[in-house]
Amino acid sequence: MKCKKCGGVAAINMRQHKLALCEEHFLEWILKQTQRAIEKYRMFAPEDRILVAVSGGKDSLSLWDVLLRLGYQVEGLYIHLGISGGGYSDSSLEYVERFAAAREGARFRVVSLKADYGQSVPELAQMTHRGHKPCALCGLVKRHVMNRVAYQGGYDAIATGHNLDDEAAVLMQNTLHWQAGYLARQAPVLPSTHPRLARKVKPFVRLYERETAAYAIVRGIDYIYDECPHAVGSTTIFYKSLLNQLESRSPGAKLSFYLSFLQAKREGLLAVQEEALELQDCQNCGQPTTAPGLCAFCRLWEQRMDSG
Amino acid sequence: MVKVIFRDKEWELRAGMTVRHAILKVGLHPLAVLAVRDGKLINEATITRRDDVIRLVAVMSGG
Numbered sequence: 001m002k003c004k005k006c007g008g009v010a011a012i013n014m015r016q017h018k019l020a021l022c023e024e025h026f027l028e029w030i031l032k033q034t035q036r037a038i039e040k041y042r043m044f045a046p047e048d049r050i051l052v053a054v055s056g057g058k059d060s061l062s063l064w065d066v067l068l069r070l071g072y073q074v075e076g077l078y079i080h081l082g083i084s085g086g087g088y089s090d091s092s093l094e095y096v097e098r099f100a101a102a103r104e105g106a107r108f109r110v111v112s113l114k115a116d117y118g119q120s121v122p123e124l125a126q127m128t129h130r131g132h133k134p135c136a137l138c139g140l141v142k143r144h145v146m147n148r149v150a151y152q153g154g155y156d157a158i159a160t161g162h163n164l165d166d167e168a169a170v171l172m173q174n175t176l177h178w179q180a181g182y183l184a185r186q187a188p189v190l191p192s193t194h195p196r197l198a199r200k201v202k203p204f205v206r207l208y209e210r211e212t213a214a215y216a217i218v219r220g221i222d223y224i225y226d227e228c229p230h231a232v233g234s235t236t237i238f239y240k241s242l243l244n245q246l247e248s249r250s251p252g253a254k255l256s257f258y259l260s261f262l263q264a265k266r267e268g269l270l271a272v273q274e275e276a277l278e279l280q281d282c283q284n285c286g287q288p289t290t291a292p293g294l295c296a297f298c299r300l301w302e303q304r305m306d307s308g
Numbered sequence: 309m310v311k312v313i314f315r316d317k318e319w320e321l322r323a324g325m326t327v328r329h330a331i332l333k334v335g336l337h338p339l340a341v342l343a344v345r346d347g348k349l350i351n352e353a354t355i356t357r358r359d360d361v362i363r364l365v366a367v368m369s370g371g
Contacts, residue, residue, distance in 0.1 A: 001353040011349040012342075020351060057369060165368070213367040214342055217349050231370035240368050244339040 012214050016252035023218045030215050034066050034203050041188040043201035048156035050074045051198070053146055054099075054108065056092030056224040058216040059161030061099050063204055065219060067159065068106060074159070076100065076108030079145050081138060082120020084229055089120075092224045099221065111145050119304065127304040134230055137300065144297035147287060150198035157199040165209035167202070168254045169239040171261055184273035187262070194279050194288040208254065209240070310356045314341065314364040323360065328352035331364065340368055 001010040003022035010020035021029055037043070044050055052067060054060040054076040067074040078096045083089045093110065100106040114120045119127070121141060125134035146158050167186070174182045190200040204212055216223055231237070246253045264270075279288040282295035289295035294302065312319045312334055319334050327343045327350060341364040343350050356362065 001351045010351045013351045013353065023349065058367075059369070209369070210339060210342065210367045213365060214349055217342060217344060217365065225366075227370060234370035237368055237370040240370075241337070241340070244337055247339055248337070 011218065012211070014208070014211065016208070016247070016255050026214065027218060030207070030211065031066060031070060033207060034063075035070055037188065037206050038070075038201075038203050041201070041205075043159075043189055043203060044072070044157045044199075046072065048073065049154065050157050050159050050201075051077050051146070051150050051153065051155040052159045053142070053161075054078050054096050055161075056095035057161070058221070058223045059163055059166075059204060059209070059212045061095070061161075061221050061223050062212050062215045062219070063159060063161040064099070064106065065103070065221060066215070067203070068103060075153075075155075076106065077146065077149055077158075078108055078110045079142055080110055080112040080114070081141070082112075082114045082122060084122075086114070086120065088226075088229060095222060095224050109149070111149060113141060113145075117301070124300065124304060128300060135234070138230070140296055140300065144285075144287065144295070147197055148285075151196045155198060157201050159201050159203055161204055161212070162202040163204045163207050163209045163212050164254060164258055165240050165243065166236070167205055168243050168258050169236050171258060172239045172243060173235065180270060180273045183261075184265075184270040187265070193277075196281075196287050197279075205258075206255070309358070310360045310362060312362050312364065315366070321356070323356050323358040325356055326352065327354045327356060327362065330356055330362065334364075336364065341366055 001013055001020050002008065003010045003025055004019055005025040006022060008022040011023045012026055013020040050067065050072055052060065052064050052074050054064055064074065064076055076096065078093055080089045080093060096108060100108050121134055121138050125137050128137070130137050150158050171186060174186065188202050188205040192199045243254050277290050279290060280292055282289045282298055284294055284298040287295050287297070309320045310323050310330065312321055312330055314334065314336065321330050321333055328338050331338045331341060331343070331352070338352055343352070344363045344365060345360055
């Protein structure tokens with residue numbers, strides 16, 4: 001199989017685009033696709049300061065690498081969640097440190113849940129009786145910390161490494177349960193609806209997970225290969241496998257599923273659910289919340305104190 | 309023979325089949341893994357050669 005650009009040996013074949021590319025042209029293609037997504041969805045401009053959430057995994061490290069190579073003003077944020085007695089989080093952090101050490105201008109900051117807030121995610125999950133399923137709580141914690149750091153650091157947007165497979169899996173899950181509210185809020189860009197809520201952007205939203213992994217391999221990015229122990233056997237992986245079955249029968253099915261959803265949204269499919277929610281300031285931390293009183297993050301810590 | 313490695317598992321397959329065929333032969337989905345030989349990414353139509361060591365890299369994450 002030959003590279004469509006130069007006729008050299010192809011490193012990857014992307015059946016959904018009928019495109020096989022060699023390493024060099026694949027790397028070039030990834031940069032172009034990412035830049036195109038940034039512009040198409042008006043994610044951010046060259047003068048904006050971007051906070052990229054990094055986990056040590058292939059997607060976030062590849063995104064950080066691509067944004068640096070595209071010349072954006074980007075800084076990393078690693079949230080140490082204290083997974084597996086801290087062991088998994090420690091080794092994820094080492095990958096982030098090694099990545100940054102090897103690249104000029106790759107700066108990042110670390111927020112440790114245990115050191116800065118007093119409890120790791122598993123401990124918090126245990127104390128709030130969610131020990132068996134800490135993923136939702138983990139998401140809540142990460143969103144809170146990202147918003148706080150972005151607000152305090154004056155960043156214009158938070159970039160995450162979500163790829164098309166992530167988005168298609170969430171879309172499938174939400175569609176099967178007709179979660180209209182969640183569907184309405186699923187987009188490549190979540191605009192800021194409050195001064196303390198930074199814009200969230202997903203520059204890899206049109207790239208398959210296979211492509212972000214290939215990018216990491218070709219660029220020699222060393223990333224944490226082991227799955228978060230709490231994500232093993234997760235429903236997301238199940239939905240991704242189902243979507244891959246569909247994709248192998250019909251190349252481009254995942255891309256079409258997601259892009260036609262965005263098109264339907266633009267045409268008003270979820271217009272009622274898209275109405276802005278009224279936000280109030282949390283009485284404790286000041287971050288916006290839909291409920292009066294405390295935000296979900298602060299309620300979590302209060303719950304912990306009640307049970308502790 | 310060709311050695312195929314995925315996580316902590318190893319298989320010995322005959323040379324001369326495509327990478328895609330080798331992936332299917334070891335029970336994996338061709339869209340769920342990438343193949344690496346001598347540190348280089350190889351496409352699924354590549355014909356395996358005698359003494360090749362092919363490492364399969366999982367691409368799916370559940371976070």
